[in-house]
Amino acid sequence: MIIIGVLSAAGLLISVYFAFVHHGIIKSDSTLIPSFCRMDQSSCLSILGTREARMFGIPNFHLGILFYLGLLVLAFNPALLSGAANVLKIVSGLTVVAGVFLSYSLLFVIKKNCILCFTAHSINLVLFLLLLFL
Numbered sequence: 001m002i003i004i005g006v007l008s009a010a011g012l013l014i015s016v017y018f019a020f021v022h023h024g025i026i027k028s029d030s031t032l033i034p035s036f037c038r039m040d041q042s043s044c045l046s047i048l049g050t051r052e053a054r055m056f057g058i059p060n061f062h063l064g065i066l067f068y069l070g071l072l073v074l075a076f077n078p079a080l081l082s083g084a085a086n087v088l089k090i091v092s093g094l095t096v097v098a099g100v101f102l103s104y105s106l107l108f109v110i111k112k113n114c115i116l117c118f119t120a121h122s123i124n125l126v127l128f129l130l131l132l133f134l
Helices: 002-022 060-075 078-109 115-132
Strands: none
Touching: 002 060, 002 115, 060 078, 078 115
């Protein structure tokens, strides 16, 4: 459960960072953010306004915040986790499917290399694989 909690926390931080930048709470190149995570105009920041950055009209980072917060709550409450395991596996699987589509869009449609996006998609894949074995 600790690994699920750590990965969820990492995904949450990425989603919150995107949300803060998108809503103007912090600048994308803020010195508060480690340099390897900062967005720039040519990569991550430029994709926030694209249609691929939304699902059902909701920014992907908002959906990510909900997903990762839910996983964090469940990771530290094993009794809740066992009851929600099947639903969680389905939702997590859907994030992986969405991640494949979004990665394809990043590479071949938008043609941007967003390290934070690919990191979040990788986190989602690992979380899904971990959840399969609950």
